[in-house]
Amino acid sequence: MTRTRKSTPRNISIEDVARASGVSITTVSxxxxxxxxxxxxxxxxxxxxxxxLKFQPSVFAQxxxxxxxxxxxxxxxxxxxxxxxxxxxxxxxxxxxxCEALKLDLLLHLTDSRTPLSxxxxxxxxxxxxxxxxxxxxxxxxxxxxxxxxxxxxxxLDVSCIAIDNAGGAQNxxxxxxQLGHKKIAHITGDISTQAAAKRLEGYKWALEKSNIxxxxxxxxxxxxxxxxxxxxxxxxxxxxxxxxxxxVASDSMAxxxxxxxxxxxxxxxxxxxxxxFDDNPSGLYGPVGLTTVRQPLIRMAEESVxxxxxxxxxxxxxxxxxxxxxxxxxxxxxxxxTEE
Amino acid sequence: MTRTRKSTPRNISIEDVARASGVSITTVSxxxxxxxxxxxxxxxxxxxxxxxLKFQPSVFAQxxxxxxxxxxxxxxxxxxxxxxxxxxxxxxxxxxxxCEALKLDLLLHLTDSRTPLSxxxxxxxxxxxxxxxxxxxxxxxxxxxxxxxxxxxxxxLDVSCIAIDNAGGAQNxxxxxxQLGHKKIAHITGDISTQAAAKRLEGYKWALEKSNIxxxxxxxxxxxxxxxxxxxxxxxxxxxxxxxxxxxVASDSMAxxxxxxxxxxxxxxxxxxxxxxFDDNPSGLYGPVGLTTVRQPLIRMAEESVxxxxxxxxxxxxxxxxxxxxxxxxxxxxxxxxTEE
DNA sequence: CTGAAAGCGCTAACAA
DNA sequence: TTGTTAGCGCTTTCAG
Numbered sequence: 001m002t003r004t005r006k007s008t009p010r011n012i013s014i015e016d017v018a019r020a021s022g023v024s025i026t027t028v029s030x031x032x033x034x035x036x037x038x039x040x041x042x043x044x045x046x047x048x049x050x051x052x053l054k055f056q057p058s059v060f061a062q063x064x065x066x067x068x069x070x071x072x073x074x075x076x077x078x079x080x081x082x083x084x085x086x087x088x089x090x091x092x093x094x095x096x097x098x099c100e101a102l103k104l105d106l107l108l109h110l111t112d113s114r115t116p117l118s119x120x121x122x123x124x125x126x127x128x129x130x131x132x133x134x135x136x137x138x139x140x141x142x143x144x145x146x147x148x149x150x151x152x153x154x155x156x157l158d159v160s161c162i163a164i165d166n167a168g169g170a171q172n173x174x175x176x177x178x179q180l181g182h183k184k185i186a187h188i189t190g191d192i193s194t195q196a197a198a199k200r201l202e203g204y205k206w207a208l209e210k211s212n213i214x215x216x217x218x219x220x221x222x223x224x225x226x227x228x229x230x231x232x233x234x235x236x237x238x239x240x241x242x243x244x245x246x247x248x249v250a251s252d253s254m255a256x257x258x259x260x261x262x263x264x265x266x267x268x269x270x271x272x273x274x275x276x277x278f279d280d281n282p283s284g285l286y287g288p289v290g291l292t293t294v295r296q297p298l299i300r301m302a303e304e305s306v307x308x309x310x311x312x313x314x315x316x317x318x319x320x321x322x323x324x325x326x327x328x329x330x331x332x333x334x335x336x337x338x339t340e341e
Numbered sequence: 342m343t344r345t346r347k348s349t350p351r352n353i354s355i356e357d358v359a360r361a362s363g364v365s366i367t368t369v370s371x372x373x374x375x376x377x378x379x380x381x382x383x384x385x386x387x388x389x390x391x392x393x394l395k396f397q398p399s400v401f402a403q404x405x406x407x408x409x410x411x412x413x414x415x416x417x418x419x420x421x422x423x424x425x426x427x428x429x430x431x432x433x434x435x436x437x438x439x440c441e442a443l444k445l446d447l448l449l450h451l452t453d454s455r456t457p458l459s460x461x462x463x464x465x466x467x468x469x470x471x472x473x474x475x476x477x478x479x480x481x482x483x484x485x486x487x488x489x490x491x492x493x494x495x496x497x498l499d500v501s502c503i504a505i506d507n508a509g510g511a512q513n514x515x516x517x518x519x520q521l522g523h524k525k526i527a528h529i530t531g532d533i534s535t536q537a538a539a540k541r542l543e544g545y546k547w548a549l550e551k552s553n554i555x556x557x558x559x560x561x562x563x564x565x566x567x568x569x570x571x572x573x574x575x576x577x578x579x580x581x582x583x584x585x586x587x588x589x590v591a592s593d594s595m596a597x598x599x600x601x602x603x604x605x606x607x608x609x610x611x612x613x614x615x616x617x618x619f620d621d622n623p624s625g626l627y628g629p630v631g632l633t634t635v636r637q638p639l640i641r642m643a644e645e646s647v648x649x650x651x652x653x654x655x656x657x658x659x660x661x662x663x664x665x666x667x668x669x670x671x672x673x674x675x676x677x678x679x680t681e682e
Numbered sequence: 683c684t685g686a687a688a689g690c691g692c693t694a695a696c697a698a
Numbered sequence: 699t700t701g702t703t704a705g706c707g708c709t710t711t712c713a714g
């Protein structure tokens with residue numbers, strides 16, 4: 001107790017543990033890192049000292065010494081339309097829990113897409129979508145930082161990505177409507193600048209073409225994913241001179257809005273209009289008729305992204321993997337077979 | 342180019358910059374840290390070398406050397422009911438943008454509330470709510486880590502907190518209904534184990550008491566914030582023998598569900614039932630009648646929490662501040678004066 | 683199986 | 699105004 005007191009009560013370090021257990025710091029380090037080359041009796045002594053002193057190794061010192069970092073950055077564009085969606089929250093949750101499980105630190109970066117990221121000290125990066133921030137991705141790739149892109153299928157870059165088969169999911173949805181006998185099938189798109197929305201539109205078109213149903217421009221309504229625009233689209237859709245009998249909507253929250261509008265206009269769902277959404281947002285479960293929709297494995301996608309990143313980090317070299325997860329149709333009550341009246 | 346190549350291409354360090362600019366590493370350090378005691382000519386030399394070499398200081402080395410960390414951890418219970426709310430996303434967004442602005446690193450911790458947090462290397466912690474993870478808070482406080490609690494008013498602990506005046510907001514809502522002439526006012530609560538829900542119930546009761554309106558237990562419907570339970574509550578509420586003429590609902594998403602149920606049961610909003618929500622969730626804007634609600638300054642709360650944490654960190658001692666932000670009524674179209682039929 | 687010692691990259695006295 | 703030097707706490711050869 002003769003030691004000079006520093007102003008800040010010094011953190012207990014590996015040295016304190018070494019002293020307390022009568023071994024060298026090297027041995028303590030070995031115990032911490034679970035090296036097997038430590039005599040059992042020593043291991044026990046060290047472990048009990050660790051417990052007594054409530055020792056926690058300094059992550060900074062560890063990282064400085066090893067050059068390794070177990071920090072994973074999740075980069076999300078701070079762009080309202082995208083951020084405020086069911087999707088963002090699921091993503092954060094999925095990535096967050098997986099990081100927690102893998103003992104990785106999750107650094108959240110809400111980016112405006114233009115200021116370059118400070119990626120120093122980051123072990124790997126997950127880009128959620130890449131809307132306008134391709135430059136950031138290329139930058140991190142150039143620096144050799146393990147990166148994976150999520151929710152965006154990247155064709156032209158040598159990078160791991162894991163996305164959902166939006167086109168396939170959309171086809172499933174539209175095929176289902178076609179099987180029910182519908183011919184006049186409309187589509188309300190999402191923000192077409194996102195790959196998801198673009199692919200869903202593509203899938204919609206493909207499905208119609210394959211069944212030799214003509215694509216009608218007046219049956220395609222473009223929106224930004226917002227409920228406000230969905231409302232307008234729905235009104236136009238329903239009040240049209242030759243209205244569609246079914247509609248595939250690019251998101252559940254919009255689909256719910258369409259349902260609401262239809263009811264306000266005196267239409268019955270599904271009698272007067274069949275509706276399929278996309279997302280499997282739990283909100284679709286409530287309400288008088290359950291919303292038929294396309295389920296995307298968001299949580300799984302998020303979790304896979306962390307695993308893939310981990311793989312890349314362990315590999316110490318770039319060996320990208322491109323994964324496309326299927327999106328399956330979930331049939332509930334918002335569609336019915338088409339019948340001539 | 343005669344230097345032995347390491348397997349990993351060594352990061353450029355402060356030393357490289359020093360060499361390149363012909364000064365000592367100390368001077369480089371000074372330039373990096375914006376010390377003013379550097380000759381202008383040297384500063385320029387260093388800065389250009391930094392640019393040329395694309396040098397970025399190692400955060401780990403910096404933190405090891407200074408003992409300071411600019412990492413802010415945001416701790417959110419991984420508890421579904423709470424996590425999947427409008428609120429969580431707003432919080433993350435608010436904290437995230439403010440951290441970005443203040444150049445702080447945001448570490449996201451989705452906790453199961455029972456495993457102790459590894460807070461080593463964290464400069465400060467923001468606890469969003471404290472549901473079941475009080476122990477974690479007390480732990481961090483005991484360790485002297487600057488902490489602030491958000492969305493939960495902590496009376497009995499010496500910790501900074503910043504919350505919303507839920508009771509006051511609820512009173513505003515109910516008073517408004519009373520002013521409109523309503524006497525039979527119901528309340529659909531949120532998850533009463535959260536402080537927000539409990540306080541809203543409290544405010545509801547106070548408002549009634551102050552106006553000498555008796556509190557009827559059969560007018561209080563308990564839920565967990567989910568739309569499913571809101572639906573049931575709404576059905577019971579409307580089908581009751583002596584139904585209320587107005588209802589204050591603890592969240593907008595539930596209020597929207599109540600609206601939907603009412604319509605399904607052939608009721609008109611606001612003619613047959615006046616509704617006030619809580620949150621100011623944008624979803625309330627759409628639909629045939631805008632939802633009257635109580636606005637909570639979530640983003641502001643989130644931002645303030647980061648600022649407060651920053652203050653605490655700079656202060657280097659605990660001088661807690663307790664802040665209660667007002668919640669104001671936003672009148673839209675879902676309420677009308679009560680009239681005897 | 684263990685320990686001494688040399689870093690990892692940076693900051694902060696202390697001298698000059 | 700600048701440089702020297704001693705750490706910060708840990709990992710990791712390399713000898714024992």
